Structure formats: structure tokens, C-alpha cells
Amino acid sequence: MIDNSDASRSQTFMEKYDVIIVGAGPAGSTAAYYTSGLRVLLIDKADFPRHKACGGGLMSSRDWHLELENYAKIKDRLTTFSCEAIKIYWDCEYIANRRFKHLFDQISRYEFDNLLLEEALKKDNITFRKFDLQKIEKTTLEGKGGYVISDGQDSIFTTCLIGADGIHSKVSKFLGNPPPKRHQVGYCLECDIVCEKNDLYVHAVAGHLKEIGYGWIFPTASGYQVGVGIVRKPKHNLQYYLDNFIEWTIEKKILPVRHEIKRTFGGALPLKVVKTYCTDDVLLCGDAMGLVKILTGEGIYYAMCSGKIAGLALSHNRKNLKKTYKKKMRPLIWDTFLTPYIPPKILTLTFWTVFFRIAKIFDRLAFLSGLNLFVDYFIHMTMHRKKFNGQSFYRNEEIEIEKY
Ligand SMILES: Cc1cc2nc3c(=O)[nH]c(=O)nc-3n(C[C@H](O)[C@H](O)[C@H](O)COP(=O)(O)OP(=O)(O)OC[C@H]3O[C@@H](n4cnc5c(N)ncnc54)[C@H](O)[C@@H]3O)c2cc1C
Numbered sequence: 001m002i003d004n005s006d007a008s009r010s011q012t013f014m015e016k017y018d019v020i021i022v023g024a025g026p027a028g029s030t031a032a033y034y035t036s037g038l039r040v041l042l043i044d045k046a047d048f049p050r051h052k053a054c055g056g057g058l059m060s061s062r063d064w065h066l067e068l069e070n071y072a073k074i075k076d077r078l079t080t081f082s083c084e085a086i087k088i089y090w091d092c093e094y095i096a097n098r099r100f101k102h103l104f105d106q107i108s109r110y111e112f113d114n115l116l117l118e119e120a121l122k123k124d125n126i127t128f129r130k131f132d133l134q135k136i137e138k139t140t141l142e143g144k145g146g147y148v149i150s151d152g153q154d155s156i157f158t159t160c161l162i163g164a165d166g167i168h169s170k171v172s173k174f175l176g177n178p179p180p181k182r183h184q185v186g187y188c189l190e191c192d193i194v195c196e197k198n199d200l201y202v203h204a205v206a207g208h209l210k211e212i213g214y215g216w217i218f219p220t221a222s223g224y225q226v227g228v229g230i231v232r233k234p235k236h237n238l239q240y241y242l243d244n245f246i247e248w249t250i251e252k253k254i255l256p257v258r259h260e261i262k263r264t265f266g267g268a269l270p271l272k273v274v275k276t277y278c279t280d281d282v283l284l285c286g287d288a289m290g291l292v293k294i295l296t297g298e299g300i301y302y303a304m305c306s307g308k309i310a311g312l313a314l315s316h317n318r319k320n321l322k323k324t325y326k327k328k329m330r331p332l333i334w335d336t337f338l339t340p341y342i343p344p345k346i347l348t349l350t351f352w353t354v355f356f357r358i359a360k361i362f363d364r365l366a367f368l369s370g371l372n373l374f375v376d377y378f379i380h381m382t383m384h385r386k387k388f389n390g391q392s393f394y395r396n397e398e399i400e401i402e403k404y
Contacts, residue, residue: 014157015156015157016156016157016158017156017157017158017159018038019039019159019160019161020042020149020156020160020162021043021162022043022133022165022169023043023164023288024043024113024117025166025303026112026286027286027303027307028162028164028165028286029113029120029307030068030070030308031307031310032126032307033070033119033120034069034070035315036315037125042128043128043129043130043131043149045133050113050114051265052110053188053190053265054109054190054267055216055297056107056112057106057202057298058106058300058301059103059383060385060387060394061075061104061105063392067305067387067388068304068305068308070116070119071116074115078105078111078112080105080107081105081219081220082102083103083105083202083218083219084103085202085402086202086204086379086383087202087204088204088205089203089206090205091205091209092208092248096375097201097402098375098376098401099401101394102393103202103383104202106220108220131151132151133149133150133165134150134151135149135150135152136161136171136174137150141157144159146160146281147161147282159281160282160283161281161283162310162311163282164286164288166286166287166288167270167288167290169284171288172288174282176276180271184271185270185271186230186231186268186271186297187229187230187234188238188266188267188268188269189238189242189265190225190226190227190265191246191261191262191263192222192225192262193225193226193260193261194222194262195258195259196223197219197224198253199219201217202216203216203217203254205245205248208241211230212231212232213230214228214229215227216228216229217249223259224255226242226249227242228241228242229297238266269287269292269297270290270291271290271292271294273333273336274289274290277325277329278322279322283310283321285307286302286303286307291336294336296382296383298383306332309329309332310325359375359378
């Protein structure tokens with residue numbers, strides 16, 4: 001018997017893909033880039049290029065081309081500012097400084113994300129569409145199990161889904177993960193400042209105004225990026241913390257009095273990996289799975305690495321997808337969380353307080369020996385990755401401490 005119902009006709013004419021990737025940020029574009037032999041649709045609710053609230057610090061990025069091929073292809077076209085030295089503070093009190101061969105490149109997400117998307121779209125198997133995902137339904141079409149996604153108007157069928165749709169991921173919600181609790185989110189406000197640069201240090205101020213979190217000042221190509229990030233619900237609104245922080249930077253002569261605040265952006269950071277980040281046909285990556293380093297808020301590298309693992313796993317390990325993905329993701333999760341079973345609030349507060357109080361005393365003494373293992377270990381562990389000893393840009397590096 002021929003089924004002539006409306007539902008059957010609309011299913012027959014429905015577009016079909018092997019994989020739909022939701023979100024074209026660094027995670028989604030990288031996942032798409034690494035797929036092969038599959039018909040892939042990459043969707044995003046935003047038009048590209050688009051801005052994304054972010055400090056834009058690509059930590060230890062001089063080695064990224066060794067493991068991220070799409071980054072290797074765009075790196076020479078990126079506008080970057082190379083940051084080499086850092087000063088760290090506890091509640092606006094100076095603690096220590098370090099100078100490296102290179103710490104991170106500061107980039108604009110408007111440019112960076114667009115270049116990554118362009119690189120993915122050079123591949124024949126990938127199509128991009130502006131599509132604001134609203135609904136996902138599990139279904140069977142022509143004998144194949146899969147999912148129908150909808151934006152309220154159009155519906156598209158796919159056999160597999162990758163959720164790379166950021167902190168408020170609809171794909172993660174579909175997998176049954178609850179929204180993150182307040183203490184599992186970093187609330188951030190940042191602004192781009194255009195001015196002459198009179199200080200080329202990165203400044204990281206932990207525990208600003210006794211809050212859990214940190215304030216940052218990153219030199220950029222056109223001046224500075226200044227921001228504050230606070231874990232749990234802050235006591236005041238974020239503008240209050242940012243204004244106070246900017247005042248402090250002017251007082252300390254980091255930011256010149258003559259400056260122009262170009263734009264202010266708010267954003268949120270996940271601080272906990274979600275419970276279910278993969279099934280046999282749905283994978284989460286980047287912020288959608290909560291993959292951000294809790295002590296620094298670094299997420300771009302982890303978004304790209306998880307995207308790469310997702311794209312490769314779907315293309316080559318389809319049969320054991322869940323098992324393979326879990327296995328490959330484990331080291332990345334450990335890298336971001338260090339101690340995944342301690343609640344982020346407790347870990348962050350204890351770590352910053354104990355560590356920096358001790359570090360300050362040791363750093364004073366360090367001028368006698370030239371070494372403060374606390375500070376060096378902390379910076380290495382949280383910010384300065386050295387993964388590829390043989391080929392690494394950072395090999396044979398000498399870390400300098402300047403007298404303050
Ligand atoms: C203030 C701030 C500062 C930061 N600073 C740094 C830093 O200096 N260095 C660093 O490494 N990390 C930083 N991070 C973290 C970093 O920005 C994120 O970890 C990173 O962007 C994660 O990439 P992603 O691709 O997973 O998600 P995103 O970059 O958030 O991309 C998700 C995409 O999904 C799309 N999307 C969402 N919902 C839907 C939907 N329903 N339908 C279709 N599309 C959808 C969005 O439009 C977006 O394009 C910072 C974060 C914040 C908030």
C-alpha cells in the first residue's frame with residue numbers, strides 16, 4: 001500500500017544529511033573541517049562574520065598548527081597581537097610576573113571564527129545555512145534512524161548530530177542535561193579599548209573585589225581588552241565590577257587616561273562538563289559540553305580539539321562512536337578540570353587564596369634563588385602548554401622574572 005499522507009509526502013521531500021552540526025563557532029567549524037566522506041550541514045543562528053564575547057587569547061598558539069590543520073591554514077591571515085609577559089595580582093595586590101618566549105596570541109573572534117568557517121566551507125561535502133534550531137525529534141525515515149531538526153518553519157533530517165551550539169546548547173538539553181547551576185557558570189563583561197599602549201604585559205587579577213573569578217587586561221592590536229569574570233551570581237551588576245576594574249587600571253598606569261571604550265560585551269562561560277556528552281549518534285563539543293578550563297576560562301583550544309575529535313570519530317569510528325568519543329575526550333576533560341570531582345566554586349576559591357598568599361612570600365624570596373616553583377608551576381599548568389617537546393616553538397625556553 002502506498003502511503004500518501006501529508007506527513008509521508010513532507011518526509012519524502014525533506015532534506016537529508018549524514019551529519020548536522022549545530023553552531024559554527026570554533027568547535028563546529030573544526031568538527032566540520034575534520035569530517036570526510038559524509039554529507040554535512042553546518043548551521044548557525046547568526047550571520048557570519050559575527051562577534052562573540054571572548055578575550056580572544058589563543059594560549060600557547062605557536063604550537064597549534066601541529067595538531068589543528070584548519071588553524072595552520074588560517075594563521076598567516078589572522079590579525080594577532082603577541083603577548084609574552086604576565087603580571088598576576090591577588091585582589092589588586094601585585095604578586096609576581098613572568099616573561100616567556102610567547103604566552104598567547106590575542107585575536108578578534110569576529111575575524112577568527114569567520115576564517116575558520118571559510119576554511120571548513122572550502123570542503124565539497126560541507127554546506128552552511130543560517131538556521132536557528134528550536135526543536136529536535138528522534139525519528140525514522142526510509143528505514144533509517146535519525147533526527148529531524150526544525151527552526152519552527154523548515155525541517156531537516158540527519159542521521160547524526162553534533163552539538164557545538166555554545167553554553168545554552170539546545171542539543172545538550174535534548175540529551176537530557178539540565179541547564180548549568182549558577183555556581184557552574186562564569187559571568188563575564190568585557191570591553192575593547194582603543195588607545196596608545198604604554199604597557200605590554202598581560203595582567204590577571206584574581207579575587208577582584210573579593211569575588212571568585214578574575215579580571216584581565218590583554219594588549220590587542222588596537223589597544224587593550226579589559227574584562228571581568230565572576231563565578232556564581234555576583235553581588236553587584238557586572239558593569240559595577242568592570243567600571244571599578246577600569247578605574248584601577250588607570251590608577252596603576254596600565255591603561256592611559258586618554259582612551260576610548262569601543263564596545264562592551266557580556267557573555268557566560270560553562271565551568272562544568274555535562275553528564276551526557278555523547279550517545280551513539282549525538283556528540284557534544286566545546287562550550288556545549290562545558291569544556292572550558294575552570295581556572296582561566298580558556299575554551300577556544302578545547303572547542304577546536306573536541307571538534308576535531310568529533311569530526312574524525314563520526315567519519316571513521318561510526319560503529320563504536322560513543323566508546324571512541326569518550327576515550328578520546330578523557331584527556332581533554334582532565335586538562336580543563338584538573339580535579340573534576342571538586343566543585344568549581346570550592347576549588348577556585350581555595351586555590352586562588354592559598355596559592356597566591358603563599359606565592360607572594362615565595363616570590364619575594366625567589367630573588368635570592370631566582371626561582372619560584374609555585375608561580376612557575378601554576379602558570380605552566382593553567383596557561384602555558386608545552387605538548388610537543390621535539391617540534392615545539394617553546395622548547396629550550398628560559399622563563400624570565402623581572403624585578404618589580
Ligand atoms: C568573556 C569571555 C572571555 C573569554 N576569553 C577567552 C580567551 O581569552 N581564550 C579562550 O581560549 N577562551 C575564552 N573564552 C571561552 C571561549 O569564548 C569559548 O570557550 C569558545 O567560544 C567555545 O567555542 P564553541 O565553538 O564551543 O562555542 P561558541 O563560540 O559559543 O559558538 C557557538 C555557536 O553556536 C551558535 N548557536 C547557538 N545556539 C544556536 C541555535 N539554537 N541554533 C543555531 N546556532 C546556534 C551561536 O550563534 C554560535 O555561533 C571566553 C569566554 C567569555 C564568555
